[in-house]
Amino acid sequence: MQQPGRAAEIKAIGIGKSFGSFRALDDLTLDIGRGEFLTLLGPSGSGKTTFLMILAGFIQPTDGRLYSDGVDITERPAEQRAAGMVFQGYALFPHMSVEANIAFPLKVRKKPAAEIKRRVGEMIERVGLKGHEKKLPSQLSGGQQQRVALARALVFEPGVLLLDEPFSALDKGLRGQMQAEMKRLHQETGTTFVFVTHDQSEALALSSRVAIFNHGKLLQVGAPDEVYDRPDNRFVAEFLGEINMLPLKGVRPANNGSTGLCEDRAISMRCKAEKVRGDAILAIRPEYMSIAREAATGENGIAATAVASTYLGAATRLDLTTRQGAKVTISVPNEVAASALSKGNSVWLTWPAEKGFLLPNGGQ
Amino acid sequence: MRAYLSDRMGAALLMAPLLLFLVLAYAWPFLGVVKWSFTLPTPGLGQYNALLTDQLVQSVFIRTLRIAAIVTIVSVVAAYAITVVWVRGTPVQRVVAEFCILVPFWISVLTRAFGWVALLSNRGLINTWLQAVGFISEPLALVRNEFGVIVGMTHFLIPFAVFPLASSMRSLDDRVLLAARGLGSSRMRTFWSVFVPMTRSGIIGSALIVFVFSLGFFVTPAILGGGRSVMIAELIYLRIFQSPDWGLGAAISVVLVLFVGALMALLFRYIRPKQLV
Structure with missing residues (x-):
């Protein structure tokens, strides 16, 4: 100085x-x-x-x-x-x-x-x-x-x-x-x-x-x-922006990344399971998640029900609940939100494998 | 709106006794003094004319202004130092400073004036000590002159100078001082070029208060001046009580009140009344 x-x-x-x-x-x-x-x-x-x-x-x-x-x-x-x-x-x-x-x-x-x-x-x-x-x-x-x-x-x-x-x-x-x-x-x-x-x-x-x-x-x-x-x-994940967190079981290393079970579906991630084994939290930013009618084989996806929506102008914020009760929030185009809500029940939430990351279970 | 009005009514009612008292005990008698100044001993502007020509009255006016100016400068500088310690010192320093500021208010002005006589007179503590130590052979003339008056008045007025200064120092944003240091300014430089200018309204307020008080001082100059260093208030007293010259005494009073009034008007242009406490 x-x-x-x-x-x-x-x-x-x-x-x-x-x-x-x-x-x-x-x-x-x-x-x-x-x-x-x-x-x-x-x-x-x-x-x-x-x-x-x-x-x-x-x-x-x-x-x-x-x-x-x-x-x-x-x-x-x-x-x-x-x-x-x-x-x-x-x-x-x-x-x-x-x-x-x-x-x-x-x-x-x-x-x-x-x-x-x-x-x-x-x-x-x-x-x-x-x-x-x-x-x-x-x-x-x-x-x-x-x-x-x-x-x-x-x-x-x-x-x-x-x-x-x-x-x-x-x-x-x-x-x-x-x-x-x-x-x-x-x-x-x-x-x-x-x-x-x-x-x-x-x-x-x-x-x-x-x-x-x-x-x-x-x-x-x-x-x-x-x-x-x-x-x-x-803390860092939550402080930097909205984030969805899903409980993950049986996390272990796999081909170029790691794998685990979320609500009985196999999920794959690009990140390495270095610090976490067994139970962990899978975190995905809302903008990387999308809604689909069905999850293609080999693609990450879990079933969820849309429960509420908030109109934001450019997009709609959609609140969903998975079968086992985890809460997820995503931002979707307005017309997608309407159709997801009108069906009243199951949609699929999907995301690319490289966008999910692992956080240690519980605590900070 | 009604609540606001009734609040104002309430405030007016609460202040009414004070206003009534001021009018009855101050404004009304003063009008009488004004009347004397134009009527005694003969009607006309004779007394005001005398003010302009009487050498004694003029020399007393000049002495009063000179003493008031010196007392103001010394009091404000001393009060500034005390206030810095009081407002910004460590907790212990603050308690000590507060004690030094508040204790004088509990001791009467007479007691303090005689205290100074005991310290400063020819056979007082200071002269006795200095002679005993051998610094001086003859006692120094410390009292019954302007020096004694200035010492006594300054001592009395310092606490009054503290409050406007404290108010301006308390409202000063510490981050500005940090900013000055962060920009490379030494503590000394920060004090002189940031701290002091930012307390300007306090300095003006404090100086005007001390100056106005000094102009009308009676007891302290009368005792410590020993009749040789007469100030305006004592001159008025002498004219009214010791020589049958009520008209001139009244005219001097009127001039003094007008002058002080003008200074007060100036004071309130610079600072709001609540900054003085």
Whole structure:
């Protein structure tokens, strides 16, 4: 984080933080690559913000070490780490104009006036705030304040930019716009971005990798499609989106994958039965399941009855129950939902073998 | 709507005794003072004319403004330091600061003025000690002069300066301070270029309160000034009680009230009343 203009590479080893008897963060080991866009995702109280504050230097970890470009920075105070930071609610200086806010990090670094003027001007241009230079933060809209916060955090070319739920105060349309803008800024600056959010769609849309937290533990790190399609555990599977879970018996390895019994039908999966044997849970994302009159031989499928539907406009959400009482939700074209419901009884739910994955039975 | 109206009626009823008291005990007698200023000893603007020419009255006005300004600056700076500890210190520091702020309110202004006489007079504690240690051979003139008046008034007014400051510091968003540090600003720099400017309304409010209080101070300057450092309120007292010059005393009072009124108007333009407590 000490070399301006160069993306930082951060290594956290065994980081832990206790507040009294409360363990906010436990044994976190994570490498953040140079120029990566890493999202820390989790519900509130999961430890993701604590980790961000430790990266910024605002919180001292109780255990573990933190390295930036190979240098131990665990004890280095926040003002010397100089990570760019965008706070929830932006934390702009209310008594300073847009220009002065953005110039602040350069002024404390005692840059020459001409350089400050040039770089602030460039940054204002880059985030699209031209014409607002002299305004106070209170005279700006939420989106504009957000841009000032981003500009102020990026103007001194920090090795890493830390963002704490920066979009939580924006409405949906503006949020999408700012997300696109942030992606662009990431590409243009090449800086390492570490982004905290509890919104899983935001995490999947923006990041090069997602780190999922719960109860102070890092559960899984991976590319968005990796964590979405192959979650390690039930929490990650459920947190990243809707998921259907079916009980599976007699799970064992088979030709290029594994096999098991679901409600007395043989089911095959591409994934390996490494961690699970015998009883397990078969998890399938709703968008990979479809409805058929009959299951072809060799194809995965179980019988179910449609019990309710919710019209969503573009599609219909269909709730079904299998013969043994497992609940399944899928999204289907509107006319399919109508015919499935009108028959009142049995339809077949089918899915491709590579889209089902195994989770350990019970617990997390 | 009816509930709202009756709420307002209720509020008006609750405030009525206070308003009535203020009118009977303050506004009404003051109108009498205004009348004196135009009628005694002869009807006309003679007393106001005297205000513009009388050297003694003018020197007292200037001294009062000077003392009030010095007291204001010293009180606000001292109160700022105490308030930072009170609002942002560790739990133990907060308790100690709170104690230091609240205890003075329990001790009468007279007791405190005489306390300072005991400390500052020629044979008081400070001079005796300094002479005993050998720092000085002759006692320092610490009282019966402007210095003594300023010490006593500052001591009295610091707690009043604390409350507007505390209110502005409490409403300050901590994340802004974190942001400043995260952007590379040292603690010192963060304090001067972020914390202090963000408590500006508190500083203005606190300074105006202290200044207005100082202008009308009577007991402390009378005791610690020892008749040699007369301020406006004491001058009014002397004109009315010790020389038969009620008209001039009244005219000075009217000018003082108008001046203080203008300052209060300025105060409420800058900050809302609830920020003062």
